[in-house]
Amino acid sequence: MEGKSVAKKYIFDGKGALALVSGFMAGSFLVAILNVISVFAFNVNMQYQDYYLIVANAAGFMGAIFAFDYFIYRPKIGKKLNFNMSSPNLMTYLLIFPMMFGMMLIAEFTTSLIPITGPFFGEYYQYFTDLMAKMTSNKATLILLAVIMAPVFEEIVFRGIIMKGLLNKGMKPKTAIIISAVVFGLVHANPWQFVGAVLLGSVLGLVYYKTKSLLLPILLHAFNNLCSSILIFYNKTESFADTFQVSEWLLLGLGIVLFTTFYILFSKKYRVHYIEN
Known part of the structure; x- marks a missing residue:
């Protein structure tokens, strides 16, 4: 009799924490680079714009989630991260x-x-x-x-x-x-x-x-x-x-x-x- 298949599960450990932090920093760094380009190319500092907090927040968290999904979740589970x-x-x-x-x-x-x-x-x-x-x-x-x-x-x-x-x-x-x-x-x-x-x-x-x-x-x-x-x-x-x-x-x-x-x-x-x- 064949045994029942066990659903794959990911765990959260040091690697997961590193992926989240690194992804957040990468997203934030990308926004900082875009701001530097904006200052030199268009003389506009996005940090003084209302939308900057929105863009920076979204980039940081999306970077964190993407990094965890790509480097931790998918290699373990074999499919993209999803939630109930x-x-x-x-x-x-x-x-x-x-x-x-x-x-x-x-x-x-x-x-x-x-x-x-x-x-x-x-x-x-x-x-x-x-x-x-x-x-x-x-x-x-x-x-x-x-x-x-x-x-x-x-x-x-x-x-x-x-x-x-x-x-x-x-x-x-x-x-x-x-x-x-x-x-x-x-x-x-x-x-x-x-x-x-x-x-x-x-x-x-x-x-x-x-x-x-x-x-x-x-x-x-x-x-x-x-x-x-x-x-x-x-x-x-x-x-x-x-x-x-x-x-x-x-x-x-x-x-x-x-x-x-x-x-x-x-x-x-x-x-x-x-x-x-």
Whole structure:
């Protein structure tokens, strides 16, 4: 009797990390070269144009994804990189969005505990706020970057490639979720976004692990960034507490209730671990 064929799986290790980093750097370097050509040939510095952040972001992430696909995934699997983008039933959406919103409120409170003054944090926070002001000066650019591009590219890399590769390696789900969330936080390169990214990244990882659909963390990520963008548009802040003039402790309590309630309901619905095709 012939044995059943075992589906090929890739793993995420040092080679995979090197491919992602190298691909990102190559994409970013290409944009830098194009900018130099633009300066000398047309006397236009693209760094001062609204579209530069869009082009640079897209080139970096596309370079990372292409490098991983070409050098890691295809040699192992024998076909191009692909992701499960299936949509679940309505009940799943009704569970994961309140759960995500609850964690958003928890993340806001936790982030507010990080100092924004002092010899180190003060200067760093000023640099961070100036950078964010530049990024959010154009509404169309912010929406395209934060609500569309970031959720798609970042979820492909951090959940679709890194987390899934760690799971394929045999790592425990909780560990894989936490590691991918921490790496997700680290790439934001500042302590204020790091905390929120780790907390929210853990929810995104949980949803991806339970449902096996990358569509859901992409939508949740977009939901978080859309809420932040709307707050920035109308109140120049990402804080729900500041915008609605309510206590941060009240929002923390609401966040804990929302997250805990819908986490329990979601976990019961997806109690069985379904194997992804």
